[in-house]
Amino acid sequence: MTRSLLLLPLLFLGARLLPAQEPFSEEDFQRNARQVVPRDAFPVLTDPEMVDVRRASEELRDDEPVIGLVLNGEARAWPISVMGSHELVNDRIGGIPIAVSW
Amino acid sequence: MYGRTLGDRVLEFGHQGILYRNSFVMYDKQTESLWLHVTGEALQGPLKGSKLEFLPSVVVPWGLWKLRHPGSRVLLGRKARGMMGAFALGRARELYGLSVGQGRRVRLYTWKLLSRRRWLQDEGLEEGRPLLVAADPETGLGRAWVRVLDGRTLVFEEAAPEDGALRLRDRDSGSLWDPFQGRCVSGKRRGAELPWVPATFWLLERWKGFFGEAGIRDLPAPEKKEGTGTAAPAPAGEGGGR
Numbered sequence: 001m002t003r004s005l006l007l008l009p010l011l012f013l014g015a016r017l018l019p020a021q022e023p024f025s026e027e028d029f030q031r032n033a034r035q036v037v038p039r040d041a042f043p044v045l046t047d048p049e050m051v052d053v054r055r056a057s058e059e060l061r062d063d064e065p066v067i068g069l070v071l072n073g074e075a076r077a078w079p080i081s082v083m084g085s086h087e088l089v090n091d092r093i094g095g096i097p098i099a100v101s102w
Numbered sequence: 103m104y105g106r107t108l109g110d111r112v113l114e115f116g117h118q119g120i121l122y123r124n125s126f127v128m129y130d131k132q133t134e135s136l137w138l139h140v141t142g143e144a145l146q147g148p149l150k151g152s153k154l155e156f157l158p159s160v161v162v163p164w165g166l167w168k169l170r171h172p173g174s175r176v177l178l179g180r181k182a183r184g185m186m187g188a189f190a191l192g193r194a195r196e197l198y199g200l201s202v203g204q205g206r207r208v209r210l211y212t213w214k215l216l217s218r219r220r221w222l223q224d225e226g227l228e229e230g231r232p233l234l235v236a237a238d239p240e241t242g243l244g245r246a247w248v249r250v251l252d253g254r255t256l257v258f259e260e261a262a263p264e265d266g267a268l269r270l271r272d273r274d275s276g277s278l279w280d281p282f283q284g285r286c287v288s289g290k291r292r293g294a295e296l297p298w299v300p301a302t303f304w305l306l307e308r309w310k311g312f313f314g315e316a317g318i319r320d321l322p323a324p325e326k327k328e329g330t331g332t333a334a335p336a337p338a339g340e341g342g343g344r
Contacts, residue, residue, distance in 0.1 A: 024138065024141065024143070024145065024206060026145055026146060026150075029122055029136075029145050029146065032122055032123055033120050033121070033122040033127065034120065034121050034122075035119055035120050036119060036120070036121045037119040038119050039116065039117070039118055039119045039129070040116050040117060040119070041117065041119050042117040042119075042126075044115065044116050044117050045177075045179075046114060048177055048179075050175035050176055050177055051175070051176050051177075051178050052173075052174075052175065052176070053168045053171075053172055053173070053174055053176065055176075055178070056164075056168070056176035056178060057164075057168060059178055060164040060176075061164065062163060062164055062165030063163050063164070063165065064163065064164045065161050065162065065163055065164070065242065066161070066162065066163070066164050066167050066176070067103065067159050067160070067161055068159060068160050068161070068162060068167050068171065068174070069103060069157060069158070069159040069160075070171065071157070074175075075171035075173060075174035075175070076174060076175050076176070076177075077164070077167050077171070077174050077175075077176045077177070078176075078177045079164065079176070079177065079178075079181075080161070081181035082177055082178060082179045082180070082181055083177075084181065085179060085180045085181065086179070087117055087126060088115055088116075088117055088126075088128060088139070089177065090106065090114050090115055091177075096105060096107070097105065097106045097107055097112045097113075098103060098104065098105055098106060098157060099103070099104045099105075099106045099113075099115050099128070099154070100103055100159075101103070101104075101128075101139045
């Protein structure tokens, strides 16, 4: 019993000295990943309808942040406030399939 | 923001419902592989080890975007506060930092540092690719570039603004640069462009949960003299100070 108690600090120290799981390793992922909501609980969008600047200005304040991208001559914007509902959008811009996330 | 083409395959992503180190996990509907939205890398499944291409998106206020891109298409819909917050202007922005780089080679510049300095030069995330980082405190725009042109490392100093816009001068040619476009706007190197580096704003706490604190560049606490202090750990060059 006494010996076990003496070993406790050593075990504690050993645990502290062991290398932490490297983030992004599959082992670390299995240890730290948590299913917090069912799959597809967030309504991810695919090829959503987009509106023009005039229509969008009716709903967006000038100081609202948007994620913007210009690619192959096409410009698209995804307001951060709207991304908060979806987290993820499968979209296309200038013919290129893209994933927008926030 | 990623391209979702991998080889000749177009992927469609869904939300796996999993949180990993406080960030969400995507799955692709074609192979059911699991992807980290933070790095664009597949961690599990048939596509494990694959990486998505990062795209040069920006985050700016709507008022600025619509002026610059009047033909833009825009997503509308129900608004909600997501996991990454609203990224509103003002003091709330101090919760964020500009994550520069891609995948696991990243560094985070705090908004406090960037809004004070507006631009800074730093060592590279990879050998031979030193960085120029710029941020606009008014609009929240943040960009990063490799400050190497034709094999030469450029060293910048702040020049007089043009129409209120920040301008930098490279020391060896005296040419003027727009640090938000990564482009030389006048002088001997006019028209030259610096290679783009992915830069995205992240909530500081979430970024720390993934990458730890070692890669964070912040104002020293307390900063000795405004604009002349170095970030901790110190970026290689000076930025502007106000």
